[in-house]
Amino acid sequence: MTNITKLLLLLLFLMTNLQASVANGKNVYLTHCASCHSNNMSGSFGKDFNLVSYERTKEEVKQYIVQPGSLYKSFGYSANAMPTLPLTGQEIDDIADYIDSLQPFKKSMIKKR
Numbered sequence: 001m002t003n004i005t006k007l008l009l010l011l012l013f014l015m016t017n018l019q020a021s022v023a024n025g026k027n028v029y030l031t032h033c034a035s036c037h038s039n040n041m042s043g044s045f046g047k048d049f050n051l052v053s054y055e056r057t058k059e060e061v062k063q064y065i066v067q068p069g070s071l072y073k074s075f076g077y078s079a080n081a082m083p084t085l086p087l088t089g090q091e092i093d094d095i096a097d098y099i100d101s102l103q104p105f106k107k108s109m110i111k112k113r
Contacts, residue, residue, distance in 0.1 A: 025098025028091045036082075039102060046082065053103045058096040065092050 029039065029049070036046040052061065056075075064071050065085060072080035087095070 025094035
């Protein structure tokens with residue numbers, strides 16, 4: 001197997017893995033987050049995830065999921081309504097990937113204005 005073939009296989013694996021984590025993240029969203037957060041700017045109790053995708057890095061999203069009660073002030077919120085969710089480390093990574101994946105959609109919508 002040539003180095004180019006190995007590189008292409010590695011890239012294919014990484015792309016497939018990222019797509020899987022985004023899809024898994026969407027499932028986590030639907031199960032644990034959708035009751036409070038929209039992802040289509042339709043309004044909800046919590047901040048829309050399209051906005052979160054622009055205001056927070058993936059690391060910040062993960063930190064907030066793990067410790068919402070101790071980080072809300074540093075994130076500029078006056079109060080915390082987000083519960084600590086019973087998510088695994090992988091689920092937290094997946095939801096952060098899902099939120100991050102919303103950025104291209106938001107960028108395209110901003111350009112159309």
